Amino acid sequence: MAPLRYSRTYHRFPLFYPVIFGGAPFVGEGVLTNLSLMGCSVMCDREVLCGSDVRVSVLLPNQMPALSIDLGTIKWVQGCQFGVEFLRLPLEARQRLNRTLRIELIEFLKARSNRSELPASLNQES
Numbered sequence: 001m002a003p004l005r006y007s008r009t010y011h012r013f014p015l016f017y018p019v020i021f022g023g024a025p026f027v028g029e030g031v032l033t034n035l036s037l038m039g040c041s042v043m044c045d046r047e048v049l050c051g052s053d054v055r056v057s058v059l060l061p062n063q064m065p066a067l068s069i070d071l072g073t074i075k076w077v078q079g080c081q082f083g084v085e086f087l088r089l090p091l092e093a094r095q096r097l098n099r100t101l102r103i104e105l106i107e108f109l110k111a112r113s114n115r116s117e118l119p120a121s122l123n124q125e126s
Contacts, residue, residue, distance in 0.1 A: 011036060021044075023049070025049065042081065053073055055069065055072070069088075070093075
């Protein structure tokens with residue numbers, strides 16, 4: 001029997017924002033390396049425990065206060081990087097997260113559109 005393939009429901013955008021995180025046995029700072037509606041990855045120099053509950057504060061550019069993830073769980077750990085699944089966000093935080101990701105999606109689609117248009121425009125000039 002073939003192993004089940006894991007796939008994410010939501011696209012993760014590569015972003016790099018400072019984060020502060022804490023769980024029962026640890027507190028630390030790191031850098032968010034990607035973000036989606038339901039989770040993120042964090043790079044840090046602290047050891048964290050897979051399966052731990054964690055609170056995460058993301059320092060978004062030009063936005064105060066920090067985006068607060070009240071409750072997440074650490075789903076995987078690989079060296080100095082770990083993945084968090086968001087379990088509980090206040091409504092205001094969910095709205096800010098949605099706005100941030102909507103902007104990222106628009107930029108992603110613009111860049112993708114520009115790349116796909118490039119060969120057509122080169123062909124038209126010939």
